[in-house]
Amino acid sequence: MKKLILAFCLFLVPFTLYAQEKNDPNAYTGTDSERIAQAVAASAEAGGVVRIPARIPDAASDRTFWLIDSAILLPANTTLILENCTIKLSDASRDNFIRSANCGLGISHIEPIENVHVIGVGHAELVGADHPRATGDSGKTLGERTYGTDAGKEGESQLGDWRNIGVLFAYVEHFSVRGLTIRNPHCWAMSFERCAFGQIREITFLAQENRQIDGQRVRILNQDGLDLRKGCHDIMIDTIMGCTGDDTVALTAIGTEIRPDGMIARTEVSGNRSDGRENDIWNVTVRNVMSHSTGGHQIVRLLNASGIRIHHVTVDGVVDTSPEDGIRDRATIRIGDSNPAWGGVTPLGDTYGIIVTNVTSRSKAAVLIAGSLADSILSNILNLNPDCEAVTYESGKENVKNVQVP
Numbered sequence: 001m002k003k004l005i006l007a008f009c010l011f012l013v014p015f016t017l018y019a020q021e022k023n024d025p026n027a028y029t030g031t032d033s034e035r036i037a038q039a040v041a042a043s044a045e046a047g048g049v050v051r052i053p054a055r056i057p058d059a060a061s062d063r064t065f066w067l068i069d070s071a072i073l074l075p076a077n078t079t080l081i082l083e084n085c086t087i088k089l090s091d092a093s094r095d096n097f098i099r100s101a102n103c104g105l106g107i108s109h110i111e112p113i114e115n116v117h118v119i120g121v122g123h124a125e126l127v128g129a130d131h132p133r134a135t136g137d138s139g140k141t142l143g144e145r146t147y148g149t150d151a152g153k154e155g156e157s158q159l160g161d162w163r164n165i166g167v168l169f170a171y172v173e174h175f176s177v178r179g180l181t182i183r184n185p186h187c188w189a190m191s192f193e194r195c196a197f198g199q200i201r202e203i204t205f206l207a208q209e210n211r212q213i214d215g216q217r218v219r220i221l222n223q224d225g226l227d228l229r230k231g232c233h234d235i236m237i238d239t240i241m242g243c244t245g246d247d248t249v250a251l252t253a254i255g256t257e258i259r260p261d262g263m264i265a266r267t268e269v270s271g272n273r274s275d276g277r278e279n280d281i282w283n284v285t286v287r288n289v290m291s292h293s294t295g296g297h298q299i300v301r302l303l304n305a306s307g308i309r310i311h312h313v314t315v316d317g318v319v320d321t322s323p324e325d326g327i328r329d330r331a332t333i334r335i336g337d338s339n340p341a342w343g344g345v346t347p348l349g350d351t352y353g354i355i356v357t358n359v360t361s362r363s364k365a366a367v368l369i370a371g372s373l374a375d376s377i378l379s380n381i382l383n384l385n386p387d388c389e390a391v392t393y394e395s396g397k398e399n400v401k402n403v404q405v406p
Contacts, residue, residue, distance in 0.1 A: 037072075052083065055196065063150060069090050134163070184211065189226065246297045249299070252307045282310070298330055302354065320361045320384075365385075365394075371399065
């Protein structure tokens with residue numbers, strides 16, 4: 001019997017090592033992007049798990065970091081583990097770091113998928129290119145307001161778009177992303193469109209809005225940290241740190257035309273399919289945010305327009321970490337917007353059920369109500385700026401109804 005067990009164990013060990021090897025891109029040949037894609041393709045035989053450790057130096061390069069030309073595409077039922085590794089975008093890339101595989105160029109109708117997870121173990125870092133081909137959102141022209149080596153190149157889009165986003169999920173349910181550091185993203189570091197039942201935890205952002213490239217100071221716009229877009233619900237955001245060029249955490253639900261998915265020159269890879277309530281953002285918790293905006297924007301922003309609602313959102317525990325002698329953020333928490341470009345102040349009842357508590361601010365405004373707000377609670381606001389009240393009513397108190405304030 002003992003001999004039988006020993007023989008079984010000897011058989012099992014090489015099989016286990018082989019299974020682990022198949023889902024590690026170090027086991028393959030080709031470019032770094034090709035090697036990672038092969039590991040993802042083989043992951044189904046390893047329980048849907050892809051493991052990316054540090055790159056092992058080889059004859060092609062002595063690099064220990066991965067240099068990718070295109071996005072890592074994650075299909076349904078996949079867990080990507082980044083284990084003490086760095087993944088960097090190459091100067092040839094005009095694509096995301098990571099994207100759910102159900103969306104992208106040529107996919108005009110995104111089909112929902114589920115069970116997609118990205119887990120950082122140890123120090124797992126995603127780093128932008130040395131010379132990004134494009135930066136900013138679809139409202140920015142390359143070379144005019146935001147940096148991009150594709151500026152003026154024939155045949156290349158001259159606007160930013162969803163390919164500039166770092167981690168992009170669309171129509172994904174039961175997902176998680178945790179344990180990552182994202183440095184110098186080309187636009188928003190992370191964006192989730194029409195995603196649900198997810199957790200985003202333990203994320204560090206490092207972005208400055210301005211960078212030195214080849215000895216020149218250049219501007220890279222729209223460096224939000226984490227954005228939830230239209231249709232997101234039942235999501236937990238917990239423990240967000242660092243600094244961002246733009247808003248650190250933003251829940252933005254703004255109506256657009258009904259259009260196919262996957263279009264270039266759009267900030268969202270998914271287009272509106274209707275004007276219904278499925279476009280709302282609801283049942284979201286944001287907690288333990290310790291950050292500031294180096295561009296002087298907001299730390300947490302809630303923005304809805306065009307009849308889309310944001311409701312049942314809790315923001316608990318936001319610490320403004322901006323230096324005392326540096327740029328102060330416009331607001332630690334900003335709710336709504338009076339700017340006509342965003343549709344102006346939303347009707348009362350479109351933004352409701354908001355709980356904001358345990359906020360420490362040194363911004364120009366602690367809680368800025370720039371749109372409308374109803375049936376909400378604002379409490380425990382520690383305002384370290386003597387030049388403003390804890391709550392600022394930019395749009396006027398007539399746009400606020402049944403809101404408990406300090």
